[in-house]
Amino acid sequence: MRTVQVEExxxxxxxxxxxxxHFLSEDMKARLDQAAADEASPLGRQVLAQLQxxxxxAGEDMIPICQDTGMAVVFLxxxxxxxxxxxGLTDAVNQGVRDGYVEGFLRKSVVGDPxxxxxxxxxxxxxxxxxxxxxxxxxxxxxxKGFGSExxxxxxxxxxxxxxxxxxxxxxxxxRDAGPNACPPVMVGVGIGGTxxxxxxxAKHALTRNLDQESPVPYVRDLxxxxxxxxxxxxxxxxxxxxxxxxxxxxxxxxxxxxxGLPVAVNICCHxxxxxxxxx
Numbered sequence: 525m526r527t528v529q530v531e532e533x534x535x536x537x538x539x540x541x542x543x544x545x546h547f548l549s550e551d552m553k554a555r556l557d558q559a560a561a562d563e564a565s566p567l568g569r570q571v572l573a574q575l576q577x578x579x580x581x582a583g584e585d586m587i588p589i590c591q592d593t594g595m596a597v598v599f600l601x602x603x604x605x606x607x608x609x610x611x612g613l614t615d616a617v618n619q620g621v622r623d624g625y626v627e628g629f630l631r632k633s634v635v636g637d638p639x640x641x642x643x644x645x646x647x648x649x650x651x652x653x654x655x656x657x658x659x660x661x662x663x664x665x666x667x668x669k670g671f672g673s674e675x676x677x678x679x680x681x682x683x684x685x686x687x688x689x690x691x692x693x694x695x696x697x698x699x700r701d702a703g704p705n706a707c708p709p710v711m712v713g714v715g716i717g718g719t720x721x722x723x724x725x726x727a728k729h730a731l732t733r734n735l736d737q738e739s740p741v742p743y744v745r746d747l748x749x750x751x752x753x754x755x756x757x758x759x760x761x762x763x764x765x766x767x768x769x770x771x772x773x774x775x776x777x778x779x780x781x782x783x784x785g786l787p788v789a790v791n792i793c794c795h796x797x798x799x800x801x802x803x804x
Contacts, residue, residue, distance in 0.1 A: 526660035527607045528804060530616035533662060536802050537620025540666040541596060542628040544798040545588045548579055551735040552711075552797050555772040559709055559762075568767025572709075575762070575795060589796050593630040594668030596621045596650040599729060603659035614652060622646040633671070653725065665732050667799040673710065673792045676702035679724055682786040691716060691788050692751065698790035699755050699771065704764020707794035709772050712755065715789040717779040726777035727791035732799045733775045741778065748774045772797075 548556070556579075560572040582589045598617055602608075610616075625632055625647035632647045657663075678701075680694040695714055702710070715726025739745045751774045761767025772795065781787060 541624025565767035571762035592670035673706040727789035
């Protein structure tokens with residue numbers, strides 16, 4: 525049994541909120557640079573050059589990459605051999621988000637009730653997903669999710685007879701309908717299987733997968749490559765102004781499902797796809 529003070533988790537979350545909002549992850553930066561090299565449209569190249577310049581200024585001057593600094597989504601894998609001390613884990617995560625957004629001068633975008641719409645003033649509460657795993661570590665993945673792209677995301681409750689073609693059509697429909705509204709070039713996270721809520725959770729988690737890591741499932745790898753090609757054939761392009769690069773990557777997760785269903789979720793993220801990872 526290993527003891528972890530929740531103060532360590534608070535500090536980590538605080539630092540991750542600031543890090544993710546100011547610096548692009550290396551895998552995302554590499555994809556954006558590649559997109560700039562691949563784009564054929566002059567206007568598309570101009571948009572991508574502006575995005576690259578924005579990232580440079582954000583890093584040098586510690587200005588957020590985007591004015592929408594997102595709602596904090598936190599994935600926590602807690603080892604079953606970890607004993608947490610010093611307070612509640614949920615409280616520690618939310619305090620870390622609070623400290624990161626207040627001390628980091630990040631925009632506070634969370635309202636306390638979806639209909640009354642009163643801002644909480646500190647970007648809490650976070651959306652927290654817990655998983656108990658083997659081991660004595662705590663793995664934290666933080667993804668500040670902006671809502672320009674979040675609002676373009678979809679869940680499709682397909683019939684089993686729709687099969688893989690139905691899945692492909694659903695992904696293309698979501699991206700085509702999003703058009704310029706999700707700030708392309710986008711990242712596309714897809715969840716296939718499970719239930720209504722499980723496929724959406726997988727789609728969100730898929731966005732945090734390092735782009736240098738391929739899916740371990742052969743048909744999923746093939747589907748990711750095929751869908752990226754088809755999405756980039758839509759002609760939406762950088763900024764929605766036309767071009768070759770509409771998406772930087774498609775990441776897919778799957779899960780067993782019921783004999784009567786084929787749930788598919790498509791969670792779209794803008795070109796920065798903010799996320800970072802830490803192990804305590």
